[in-house]
Each structure stands twice: as C-alpha cells, then as structure tokens.
Amino acid sequence: MPTVAQLRAFAALAERLHFREAAAELGMSQPALSNAVAALEETLGTRLVERTTRRVLLTRSGEEVARRARAVLGGIEELAEAAQATGRPFTGEVHIGVIPTVAPYLLPALLRPLKTRYPDLGIVLHEQQTSRIHLSLAAGQLDLAVLATPVDGLGLTAMHLYDEDFMLVYPGDDPRPPRGPVPLTTLRELPVLVMEEGHCLREQTLEVCHEAGVDGFASTRAASLATLVQLVAGGLGVTLLPSTAAVIEARPGSGLAATSFHAPAPGRSIVLVHRTSSPRAQEFAALAETMRSAVRAHGMAVRLPEQSVTAAASRSVPRQAAAARRSRG
Amino acid sequence: MPTVAQLRAFAALAERLHFREAAAELGMSQPALSNAVAALEETLGTRLVERTTRRVLLTRSGEEVARRARAVLGGIEELAEAAQATGRPFTGEVHIGVIPTVAPYLLPALLRPLKTRYPDLGIVLHEQQTSRIHLSLAAGQLDLAVLATPVDGLGLTAMHLYDEDFMLVYPGDDPRPPRGPVPLTTLRELPVLVMEEGHCLREQTLEVCHEAGVDGFASTRAASLATLVQLVAGGLGVTLLPSTAAVIEARPGSGLAATSFHAPAPGRSIVLVHRTSSPRAQEFAALAETMRSAVRAHGMAVRLPEQSVTAAASRSVPRQAAAARRSRG
DNA sequence: GGGCGGCGATAGGAGACGGCTATCAATCCG
DNA sequence: CGGATTGATAGCCGTCTCCTATCGCCGCCC
Numbered sequence: 001m002p003t004v005a006q007l008r009a010f011a012a013l014a015e016r017l018h019f020r021e022a023a024a025e026l027g028m029s030q031p032a033l034s035n036a037v038a039a040l041e042e043t044l045g046t047r048l049v050e051r052t053t054r055r056v057l058l059t060r061s062g063e064e065v066a067r068r069a070r071a072v073l074g075g076i077e078e079l080a081e082a083a084q085a086t087g088r089p090f091t092g093e094v095h096i097g098v099i100p101t102v103a104p105y106l107l108p109a110l111l112r113p114l115k116t117r118y119p120d121l122g123i124v125l126h127e128q129q130t131s132r133i134h135l136s137l138a139a140g141q142l143d144l145a146v147l148a149t150p151v152d153g154l155g156l157t158a159m160h161l162y163d164e165d166f167m168l169v170y171p172g173d174d175p176r177p178p179r180g181p182v183p184l185t186t187l188r189e190l191p192v193l194v195m196e197e198g199h200c201l202r203e204q205t206l207e208v209c210h211e212a213g214v215d216g217f218a219s220t221r222a223a224s225l226a227t228l229v230q231l232v233a234g235g236l237g238v239t240l241l242p243s244t245a246a247v248i249e250a251r252p253g254s255g256l257a258a259t260s261f262h263a264p265a266p267g268r269s270i271v272l273v274h275r276t277s278s279p280r281a282q283e284f285a286a287l288a289e290t291m292r293s294a295v296r297a298h299g300m301a302v303r304l305p306e307q308s309v310t311a312a313a314s315r316s317v318p319r320q321a322a323a324a325r326r327s328r329g
Numbered sequence: 330m331p332t333v334a335q336l337r338a339f340a341a342l343a344e345r346l347h348f349r350e351a352a353a354e355l356g357m358s359q360p361a362l363s364n365a366v367a368a369l370e371e372t373l374g375t376r377l378v379e380r381t382t383r384r385v386l387l388t389r390s391g392e393e394v395a396r397r398a399r400a401v402l403g404g405i406e407e408l409a410e411a412a413q414a415t416g417r418p419f420t421g422e423v424h425i426g427v428i429p430t431v432a433p434y435l436l437p438a439l440l441r442p443l444k445t446r447y448p449d450l451g452i453v454l455h456e457q458q459t460s461r462i463h464l465s466l467a468a469g470q471l472d473l474a475v476l477a478t479p480v481d482g483l484g485l486t487a488m489h490l491y492d493e494d495f496m497l498v499y500p501g502d503d504p505r506p507p508r509g510p511v512p513l514t515t516l517r518e519l520p521v522l523v524m525e526e527g528h529c530l531r532e533q534t535l536e537v538c539h540e541a542g543v544d545g546f547a548s549t550r551a552a553s554l555a556t557l558v559q560l561v562a563g564g565l566g567v568t569l570l571p572s573t574a575a576v577i578e579a580r581p582g583s584g585l586a587a588t589s590f591h592a593p594a595p596g597r598s599i600v601l602v603h604r605t606s607s608p609r610a611q612e613f614a615a616l617a618e619t620m621r622s623a624v625r626a627h628g629m630a631v632r633l634p635e636q637s638v639t640a641a642a643s644r645s646v647p648r649q650a651a652a653a654r655r656s657r658g
Numbered sequence: 659g660g661g662c663g664g665c666g667a668t669a670g671g672a673g674a675c676g677g678c679t680a681t682c683a684a685t686c687c688g
Numbered sequence: 689c690g691g692a693t694t695g696a697t698a699g700c701c702g703t704c705t706c707c708t709a710t711c712g713c714c715g716c717c718c
Contacts, residue, residue: 001333002409004331008330029678029679034696043409045412046415050604051695052484052604054686054695057604071404075401079331079397083374083393084373084375087390140379275379277386348666359666360666360667360706361707365705381666382665382713659718661716662717663717664715665714671706673704677700677701678699680698682695682697682698684694684695686691686693688690688691688692
C-alpha cells in the first residue's frame with residue numbers, strides 16, 4: 001500500500017516536474033524523493049514519471065495518480081484539522097442522562113445558564129431510569145448522567161452537585177396536619193405510597209422506611225412521580241419526596257402539603273457522573289461547577305455542602321462511600 | 330502528519346472496537362496496533378479512543394476521524410486501482426502528431442483498422458509541421474508522431490512504417506509527357522515548385538534537386554500541398570510528391586500526371602516515433618505493427634522492406650503489386 | 659471473596675525502511 | 689568538445705516499527 005510520504009513526494013514532483021526542487025520543497029534530499037517515487041511506482045506496478053536527465057514528464061497514470069494523490073493528501077489534512085476542531089471543549093454535543101425524579105425540578109435551573117455559558121455546546125437530554133442510564137453510559141450513548149446516590153460507580157467518576165432532604169408529603173386536606181418538622185417515626189403510623197420497580201426513588205424510600213421501622217405500605221404502586229402525587233392528593237396515603245420535588249408538587253393549591261423531618265433528616269445526594277476513562281473529564285468538571293452555580297442561583301430547595309462552594313468535590317466513586325451514604329440516607 | 334498505517338490501524342479499531350481482533354484483521358500484533366493508534370493520537374493531539382481494559386469506545390473526535398480515515402483509505406485504494414487501470418495498454422487516449430504531407434494519404438488506411446483492433450483506444454490526431462511536432466512530443470502533449478526521415482532523434486525512438494519514392498508530378502496537358510520512368514536529371518530542365526518554409530517536404534525536395542543538379546526553381550512557394558498541386562495543374566511548373574500523395578493527386582481527371590524515377594529512385598521513409606523514455610514503448614511498437622499491416626492491406630503506393638513483408642506474407646500486397654502501381658502512376 | 663481468564667499497556671531487542679552524503683551517467687550548452 | 693546540470697545509484701546510519709514476552713487491571717465465577 002502506498003504511504004503518505006510517497007504520495008507527498010510524488011505530488012510535489014508532479015507539481016514541479018523537477019526532482020531537486022520538489023525535494024527542496026519537502027525539505028528532503030533529492031535521492032530520498034527519487035526513492036520515494038520509485039517505491040510508489042513499485043507498489044502501484046505502474047510507471048508514473050518519464051525520466052530523462054533533462055526532462056520529467058508524467059505518464060497518463062502519473063496524471064491520474066497525481067490528481068488523486070492531491071485529493072488524498074487534502075483529505076488527510078482535513079482529517080487532522082477536524083480531529084482538533086472536534087476535540088475542542090464545550091463544542092459539539094454532550095448527551096446527558098437524567099433520572100425522572102430529578103429532571104423536571106433540576107433542568108429548569110440548568111438549561112438557560114448552560115446555554116448562556118456554553119453557546120456552542122449542544123445539550124441533548126435523555127430522561128431514563130438509573131439502570132438504563134448505566135447501560136447507555138457504558139455503551140457511550142451518554143457522556144454524562146445526573147444520578148442520585150447510591151451510585152455503584154464501577155469505572156465511573158461522580159461529581160457532587162447538591163444534597164436534598166426527603167420530605168413527608170401528605171394530602172392537603174389532612175384533618176390533623178403536622179406542625180413543623182416531624183420525627184421519622186411518624187411514618188410508622190401512615191400508609192406510605194411507593195413507586196413501581198425501576199425507579200431509584202422507590203429504593204430510597206424503602207430504605208428510609210426500613211430505618212423508621214415501617215412495615216405497612218399502600219398496595220398501589222405509582223408508575224411515575226406525577227401519578228404518585230395524584231395518589232397522595234387523592235387521600236390514598238403519604239409518600240416521601242426529595243425537597244426539590246416536594247416544594248414544587250406541594251405548592252399552594254396543589255391539594256398537597258409537605259413537611260420536613262427532624263435532623264438528621266434522611267436525604268440523598270445528586271451527582272453528575274461520567275466514565276472515568278473519558279478524555280473530557282476536565283470539561284465535565286467545569287460543567288458540574290456551572291451546574292452548582294445554577295442550582296444556587298435558582299434558589300432550589302437543596303443543601304449545598306461547604307466544599308462544593310469552593311471546588312469540585314469530584315472523585316471516583318468507591319463502594320465504601322456509596323455504602324456510607326446509603327446508611328445515612 | 331498521520332501515516333497510512335496509522336489510519337489503517339485506527340480504522341480497523343474503530344470498526345471492531347477491540348484491539349486484538351483489529352490487529353488480527355490487519356495481520357499485525359496487538360501491541361503494534363496499540364502503538365499505531367497511540368501515535369496517531371499523538372500526531373493529531375487528540376484522544377480518539379476511550380480505553381478501559383474491558384471496553385473500547387470512540388470519542389467524538391474518534392468518530393469523526395474514523396469516518397474520514399475510511400474515506401482517505403478508500404481514496405488510496407481507488408488511487409491504486411486507477412493507476413493500474415490507467416496504465417493498461419490500448420486504453421485511454423493516445424495523441425499522435427502527423428505531418429501534413431502524410432496525413433491525408435495515410436490516415437484513411439489507418440483509422441478504421443486501429444479503431445477495430447483497439448476499440449478502447451482513443452486516437453487523437455494533430456496535424457502539425459515537423460518542428461512543432463518535435464516540441465509537442467518533448468513536452469508530452471504528443472505520445473506518438475508520424476514523421477519523414479531524416480529524423481533528428483535525440484531521445485526519440487523511430488519505428489519504420491514504410492518507404493515511399495518521390496515521383497515527378499507535371500501538368501496533365503503536357504504536350505510531351507514522359508514515357509515510363511525518367512532519370513533524375515530530367516529535373517534540370519524543369520521549373521520545380523516547392524513549398525514554403527517549415528514543411529519537411531520542402532527540404533526533401535530541395536535535397537533531391539541538389540542531387541539532380543537543379544539550380545532554377547519557380548519563384549512561387551506553396552503554403553500547402555493542395556496549393557502546390559493547383560500550381561502544377563495551372564502549368565506554373567512541376568514538383569516532386571511522395572508516391573502515396575502522387576497517385577491520389579494525379580488521379581484521372583485531376584489535370585495532373587505523375588511518373589516515377591529510374592532506380593534508385595529518391596524517396597523518404599515514414600516512421601512512427603516516440604520518446605525513448607516512454608513507458609508505453611511496447612504498446613507503441615504494437616501500434617506500429619498494426620499500422621504496417623493497415624498500409625499493406627490498404628494497397629498504398631509504398632515500398633515495404635522485406636522483413637515487414639515476411640511478417641505479413643499471408644496478407645497480400647507484395648512488393649510486385651506496389652511496383653506495378655508505382656509504374657502505373 | 660479469591661482465583662482465573664481476558665484485555666490493553668509496556669519493555670526490550672531485531673529488523674526494515676527512509677534519510678543522508680558522495681558519486682556516477684547522461685544530456686544540454688557554449 | 690569540455691563544463692554544468694540533472695536524475696540514478698551506492699553505502700552508511702539513524703529511527704521507527706514490528707515482534708515476543710510480560711505486566712497491571714478488570715470482570716467473572718465458583
């Protein structure tokens with residue numbers, strides 16, 4: 001197969017029709033160029049140049065090959081440029097997976113600031129459940145994901161965005177509404193509604209209820225958070241929602257009310273994760289920082305840890321950390 | 330600059346997403362492929378693949394580069410094929426220069442046989458004077474030329490086509506027409522018309538006249554062979570024409586007559602020449618042979634040297650027929 | 659949880675290829 | 689007929705790439 005060096009050599013020769021000049025143009029010696037052209041003729045099995053000591057002419061094949069060689073070299077040049085252009089950070093597309101219990105409450109705070117700050121970055125959102133997100137992330141269909149702890153982060157790097165407490169959400173027409181923060185044990189006496197399989201919020205709710213000593217759950221399973229909310233409003237039970245969701249869903253006139261738990265309140269952390277092996281890690285860290293700023297600026301009902309105010313608390317997700325957060329939540 | 334080997338390596342990897350398989354496909358070892366891809370990333374200054382020991386993913390740049398690499402490799406492949414296709418003999422175009430005193434008499438014999446025998450060969454004719462033909466040939470604008478001896482063949486190779494005698498052409502209404510072959514000295518008593526500068530026939534005529542001891546020429550110079558013929562028919566003098574031209578121009582009803590000279594009659598050889606350095610020499614030799622056959626088959630008024638007669642002994646038109654025709658004209 | 663198998667990266671040595679300088683052979687010029 | 693110029697050749701050397709052997713890491717499975 002012809003080499004790039006051979007094509008370059010021949011293209012220069014075809015341009016100049018003079019071995020020494022062409023060699024000089026390429027910064028090589030005349031014999032080197034002679035060799036390269038001869039080698040190209042050898043591999044192609046065709047004479048490309050008619051050589052006399054006084055004249056250099058291209059054969060028919062030579063004309064054709066010269067034309068194509070120029071095209072090929074141009075293509076390689078463009079390839080190199082395109083590689084660098086495509087590799088430029090904050091350009092092109094970034095595919096972000098977001099879990100359904102976070103998306104509707106977080107995205108309004110994020111989208112505008114991200115678009116403003118990175119106008120050349122196309123953000124493509126994928127609202128998927130945690131397990132699906134893990135698959136897509138591993139397969140490269142997603143670059144980033146917004147997940148809730150615990151994250152079993154094999155080969156993933158998680159960057160902390162914010163913490164949110166769980167709140168008790170109950171019907172707005174409750175005859176004996178709680179006053180102020182309630183203890184976790186309150187849950188024991190209530191029918192707790194949970195979502196159906198596949199949503200991480202379900203697992204988190206069950207975990208909290210286990211801590212609180214609950215063993216009776218409402219039999220109905222909600223397929224979506226919207227359904228869950230409607231069920232509560234309909235008086236079928238109570239549920240736990242992250243504070244970011246609770247303040248929205250239990251807004252005045254919604255038919256719902258929400259209250260927080262005594263400290264230490266149960267909660268979860270929301271993190272931005274990417275494959276540890278991604279070469280865009282630095283770019284993604286900057287995105288995480290922008291997201292934190294956006295969350296603060298938007299006044300979301302979250303707890304922002306001190307360290308995240310200063311720097312990105314990004315780290316590879318160890319099993320221990322995940323376990324600790326799980327027991328805390 | 331990226332090398333072809335690197336692009337091939339990366340393209341294979343992008344296809345398989347597996348170093349060992351890709352290496353096997355290319356018939357190289359896995360470390361070699363690893364190296365090649367790493368080198369490509371180095372020269373491009375961009376990560377192309379996300380490597381984990383368990384997973385290989387393309388980055389954005391990788392996707393783009395893979396696409397372009399495939400295109401470039403395809404282009405190189407096509408280049409190689411095109412080089413060989415273009416180099417195939419008896420295809421494409423061949424540019425042939427023919428001197429004006431030969432073209433109208435030779436080409437009718439040649440064109441059909443050549444087209445029949447080499448249907449894929451496009452013959453492009455250029456009727457030019459000898460000096461111009463030499464320039465065009467040297468510049469590569471012509472591949473072949475049909476010239477008359479003497480040919481100053483610096484860097485040129487001549488292949489003999491045929492010999493033609495000069496004949497004396499005189500007005501058809503001459504009161505004392507010659508009977509049979511005449512001696513060269515006949516020219517001394519006649520006003521000889523010659524062509525203007527630039528035509529090799531002029532030089533050849535002058536040479537013959539010098540041999541014959543002529544010093545008086547008609548003052549008019551013909552710009553073309555057609556003009557020359559008209560001048561003779563008009564009674565302004567006589568001239569010398571090659572037999573191939575004479576038998577055509579002095580045909581019955583033309584107002585001209587022609588007669589041959591005593592042996593050894595003056596004449597010239599018509600040759601097919603090409604640059605000695607041309608890689609198509611073999612192809613051109615075959616063309617020359619075909620031309621000789623065509624000349625024989627067409628019954629042109631020429632002398633064919635022995636070796637070319639034996640080569641086509643079955644092909645009729647032996648030298649007796651030519652001689653008979655010569656005496657007839 | 660620990661051994662096992664498969665993966666890509668790394669190390670070191672052998673080989674080839676391409677590069678250079680020096681020189682030759684052929685052609686054009688005066 | 690000599691000088692100058694051009695492309696080809698010879699011989700040597702550096703570098704680059706390829707190979708085999710091995711490592712470190714990760715996922716799997718008993």
